[in-house]
Amino acid sequence: MEQIATFHTHFGALNFHRRLQRMGAESTMMPVPRKLSASCGTCVRFTHPFDANTMADEDLDQVYAYTSDGFRLLFTNQE
Numbered sequence: 001m002e003q004i005a006t007f008h009t010h011f012g013a014l015n016f017h018r019r020l021q022r023m024g025a026e027s028t029m030m031p032v033p034r035k036l037s038a039s040c041g042t043c044v045r046f047t048h049p050f051d052a053n054t055m056a057d058e059d060l061d062q063v064y065a066y067t068s069d070g071f072r073l074l075f076t077n078q079e
Contacts, residue, residue: 002066003074005044006032012059013042019055020046035071036064050074 007013013029020027025048032043039061050063052075063075 001049002045002047003050004033004036004064004066004071005046005050006036006039006061006064007042007044007059008039008061009059010040010042012057013040013044015057016055016060017044020044020048023048033071036062 005013005016007016017027017029025046027044027046027048029042029044032041036043056075056077058077060075060077062073062077064071065074
């Protein structure tokens with residue numbers, strides 16, 4: 001399942017992207033789709049299963065799944 005993670009800062013997006021790469025997961029940094037809003041305008045697209053316990057940090061804003069209808073919210077950071 002393809003997912004998009006949005007962030008409060010560009011640095012947070014870069015760190016998340018690098019963390020996924022260290023895990024051997026493919027990921028791509030890209031502009032946030034217009035249907036989604038994000039503070040920094042940069043998101044990370046990835047297919048690795050999202051685990052909030054190990055992947056969420058204070059810079060992560062939200063995680064969405066791509067669906068046939070657009071985007072479905074999977075996670076919102078409460079920090």
